[in-house]
Amino acid sequence: MQYRRLGTSGLQLSALAFGAWVTFGNQVGRGTARELVAAAWDHGVNFFDNAEGYANGEAERVMGDVIADLRLPRDGWCVSSKVYFGSAADPRPTQKGLSRKHVHDACHAALKRLRVDYLDLYFCHRPDPQTPIAETVSAMDALIRQGKVLYWGTSEWSAGEIREAHRVALAHNLVAPAMEQPQYNLLERERVEVEYAPLYAEFGMGTTIFSPLASGLLTGKYNDGIPAGSRLAQDGMGWLQRGLHGDRIEALRRFTSLAAELGVAPATLAIAWCLRNPNVSSVLLGATGLAQLLQDLEALEVWQRLDDASWERVQASLA
Template sequence: MTNISGTTLDVFPLCLGGNVFGWTAGEEESFAVLDAYAAAGGNFVDTADVYTEWVEGNSGGESETILGRWLAARGNRDEIVVATKVGMLSGYDSLDARTIRSAAENSLRRLGVDHIDLYYAHRDDEKTPLVETLAAFDALVKEGKVRHVAASNYSAPRLAEALAVSDREGFARFVALQPEYNLMERPKYEGELADLVAQEKLASFPYFALASGFLTGKYRPGAEISSARSGRAAQYLDERGARVLGALDEIARAHGTPMAAVALAWLAAQPTVVAPIASARTTEQLAEILPMVDLALTPEELDRLTTASS
């Protein structure tokens, strides 16, 4: 377990993404994945109110509802660090005070809990003054409905400004950032944003840690893959992608472990990263990523992957 700096939260090195719950994984499949993750020592689950609004017939909140039913059925609320988000669900897609308050109450109800451990601003809202957004988050923390707040998809300048506002006003400050970051998507995070996260002692929890499944190795030239994410993963099928897959192949064989675990281990070894976020539709998929927890890549292997993905 690793402590999130500035908090009392200790989290597993792999955060389980809940974006598939209610989408490609039904309730029964989701429960099986959650059970297997917890049995392996996992205690950190990431969801959002907007999951899975994009599915025909859904209205959002499905993932939170499934997670809440699992927590109730297993009676393990105190053992799980629950992270959810506000700011992207239709009708709740801003960060004004009223939206944050209402969305938080809805998330608490769906999750069946009395507090959220880590509550994210899902994306920046430049139309709402930061002081209003941060005051609303602070009020939830003071009431005990949220333990800590965090940001997702913020630029370095806006994140710096938000932290400065919190410090000036005495508000609860963001303790973490959730950026898109993986072997195939590096420039948006590395540099100014990562430097700020390090300077401010924030934790980084990268999403799309497996580049929409591309880094599992199942997407190859000519391969026919039936997956909800195949279109996004296919964008990486170029010369650089082939280099990365080649390096992952060799390192995975050397360790006798899945390629996905190697890709996640590279990410976990990067400065500021506390735990990558990865989802699993089935227990078989979960078994492909769990080995990253105990996988220690050598400096040479890390360098090889860094070079291949440059």
């Protein structure tokens, strides 16, 4: 495993991390979850990602139980949660968003579900137009000073919103956000590569990117339609299905063919491409089975093995 600093902080995260989005509490049982976390740990993964909204908090319960059962040393791994969407099935106004109350309540609920005394990373899962950024920054600062959180950050915030958070923190001597968790993959590059470009040097911002496979589009499984039981076939995934138009499918088929020519699984190749960006601190992996996870972990070797000419062909295949 390779370890990378979270931006300019002193925290070193595994270049490949393991996340619970969609899978834990929904698609996999506790036995499989235990097997996946154990395999990730055995391969050097030290960052496990979660959120209050994943399976209405059940993903955090499963992860917390599994890690406790494995008796992993607390000083050897990092865990995250995210606040915004709430964990209630039908949240009331105070059970969601980024108000001081919900940030406080959600943090303590996540600590209980994950069975930890503190969160290593705590993300604002989306910007909250109903709450002043200054209030959220102050709430996060308070949690850090209480020892409940070590690093806080944002997820899918605009560059302008991140700058405002830093301005408020500087003006009031508060702890500023250290990281952002954006979507980043071969199909979604603009925000990480262009919009955030000035922020890496300006604020020392790290990134823990999600959806390196574009929710499965880059695996090749959707090249000929949407298989029953796949992620895109689930309720609520219509927004992803809309991306499967003719031109996109042809590009995905070119990418899959190139992966076969290079002797690499499409998913492994897509993850390896993300690792090439020096502003990516950690790439979040998700898996429903051990074979899938082990294949994805091969991305480190693929990233180091392929030459620049091959990577240029990879990018051109999806142009």
